[in-house]
Amino acid sequence: MQLGVIGLGRMGQIVVNRVLDAGHDVVAFDLSAEAVATAADAGAEPAESVEDLVERLGDGKRIWLMVPAGDAVDATLDELNPLVGEKDVVVDGGNSHFEESTRRAESVDAAYLDCGTSGGPAGAELGFSLMVGGPQWAYDEMTPVFDAVATGPNGHDRMGPAGSGHYVKMVHNGVEYALMQTYGEGFELLAEGRYDLDLEAVARTWNNGAVIRSWLLELCEEAFREEGTDLGDVADHVAGGSTGTWTVQEALEQEVPVPLIYQALSERFGSRAPESGRFSRRLANRLRYGFGRHEVAREE
Ligand SMILES: NC(=O)C1=CN([C@@H]2O[C@H](COP(=O)(O)OP(=O)(O)OC[C@H]3O[C@@H](n4cnc5c(N)ncnc54)[C@H](O)[C@@H]3O)[C@@H](O)[C@H]2O)C=CC1
Numbered sequence: 380m381q382l383g384v385i386g387l388g389r390m391g392q393i394v395v396n397r398v399l400d401a402g403h404d405v406v407a408f409d410l411s412a413e414a415v416a417t418a419a420d421a422g423a424e425p426a427e428s429v430e431d432l433v434e435r436l437g438d439g440k441r442i443w444l445m446v447p448a449g450d451a452v453d454a455t456l457d458e459l460n461p462l463v464g465e466k467d468v469v470v471d472g473g474n475s476h477f478e479e480s481t482r483r484a485e486s487v488d489a490a491y492l493d494c495g496t497s498g499g500p501a502g503a504e505l506g507f508s509l510m511v512g513g514p515q516w517a518y519d520e521m522t523p524v525f526d527a528v529a530t531g532p533n534g535h536d537r538m539g540p541a542g543s544g545h546y547v548k549m550v551h552n553g554v555e556y557a558l559m560q561t562y563g564e565g566f567e568l569l570a571e572g573r574y575d576l577d578l579e580a581v582a583r584t585w586n587n588g589a590v591i592r593s594w595l596l597e598l599c600e601e602a603f604r605e606e607g608t609d610l611g612d613v614a615d616h617v618a619g620g621s622t623g624t625w626t627v628q629e630a631l632e633q634e635v636p637v638p639l640i641y642q643a644l645s646e647r648f649g650s651r652a653p654e655s656g657r658f659s660r661r662l663a664n665r666l667r668y669g670f671g672r673h674e675v676a677r678e679e
Pocket residue numbers: 385386387388389390391408409410411414445446447448451452454455472473474475496497498499500670671672
């Protein structure tokens with residue numbers, strides 16, 4: 380198969396590499412010439428613009444967007460839409476709001492798949508978990524690509540119609556916030572509590588057979604190993620927040636109680652008040668680097 384990939388940052392380059400490794404062809408475009416050159420070094424055919432990328436694809440065009448959510452998706456679709464038709468498939472693998480994806484699916488002439496992507500830069504080796512919404516035929520058509528980008532055939536599935544993929548990913552991120560918060564609180568109690576503990580050793584012990592072992596806990600272990608048991612100069616400012624906000628907004632609309640996710644989101648906003656100093660917030664700040672390579676705020 381031949382795939383066009385637009386957006387070649389932390390996540391898009393992984394899509395390119397995994398699709399190439401699976402034996403498919405890739406045409407790659409990004410606003411950054413450096414990012415295009417990196418993809419070309421990996422074996423992709425470089426494109427100079429969205430139009431150039433489309434021209435290099437044969438009939439039945441398959442295109443994967445991995446640009447930042449929001450305006451960049453709409454700007455790309457504005458350029459793509461006159462160039463694609465009903466036999467073509469466009470996948471948005473970013474963290475778009477599910478209602479935006481539903482709107483886009485109706486306005487784009489190609490079949491549109493909203494694809495929640497989880498796994499972060501670690502997915503380079505492991506593959507991602509992909510939650511896909513949109514027409515069944517387009518999902519089936521893209522299965523060889525999803526097999527390559529995901530951990531394998533069990534690492535992706537069609538969640539339902541347009542919007543459902545990004546809806547599931549939104550809720551996934553709400554859960555992610557709450558898990559980060561609860562690990563943060565536990566380690567804060569251990570850090571402030573009555574024993575002088577090596578938190579890397581605690582996390583390592585928990586990760587080996589404990590009920591609460593997980594990838595986020597492995598990232599806690601990594602954070603203590605790399606930053607020290609007191610987290611060194613990692614600041615208590617936690618960035619991000621949009622996907623968690625959407626989860627809470629949707630829960631309010633559906634009248635479903637999500638107190639833990641709401642609390643975790645509130646903690647994140649609370650972390651932006653000057654000098655709160657909370658250990659749990661410092662760990663959450665460092666964990667976002669662990670799973671997403673988001674910049675770590677450090678004390679000056
Ligand atoms: N980093 C992570 O852990 C995860 C990120 N995501 C989502 O994946 C998407 C991409 O994320 P990252 O790769 O981390 O971002 P990134 O900032 O590393 O890369 C984005 C790339 O898109 C390019 N770009 C921006 N506007 C463009 C346009 N109009 N046309 C062509 N290229 C354009 C930029 O030059 C950049 O190379 C976002 O929606 C993000 O929320 C989803 C899951 C995990």
